[in-house]
Amino acid sequence: VERGCLRVVLNITDDHRKDRRMERLKALGRGTQIMFIAAVLLIIDSFLRWQEVEFDLGPLGGGSAGVSAWDDFLGIVMGLLTIVLIARIAARLAAVDIPIPLSFATTSFVLGVLIAVFAVVKNLTDDYSTFWSYVGVGLAILVAVGAWLEVQEAGGYHYDFANLPM
Secondary structure, eight states, X not given: OHHHHHHHHHHHHHHHHHHHHHHHHHHSOHHHHHXXXXXXXXXXXXXXXXXXXXXEOGGGOEXXXXXXXXXXXXXXXXXXXXXXXXXXXXHHHTTXXXXXXXXXHHHHHXXXXXXXXXXXXXXXXXXXXXXXXXXXXXXXXXXXXXXXXXXXXXXXXXXXXXXXXO
């Protein structure tokens, strides 16, 4: 009888923990939610074949060979920036304060735009792009859109053009 009661108590505790995690995720702004989900999917997508070439060896048969997004400088930088963005959002989700002089919205915007630029340039400069490279570009653009939404939720960027030094 005591074991059954203990299980119920543990299940309630586990459910409470899950509820707190979901509350923290829901507490993030819509832009951050979009960035986080798109960035995680982009990391997964980056390990799929972004380039593929098929070949025919006549009577010996044929085949195909391909590489992931991590095959060159642009892909590596895009991947590393995406990992940094995911870590930054995870730290915010865990309520860890990272002492840097820029706001979360600013760093997210810079990372989001750089990720999108590197993904688009990589896809434009690579030959034999596959479906997964286009999915990756779409996800990178979603990361940038989420970053832009985050900036808008934070109040946007306001410039005082009247007081610029001339």
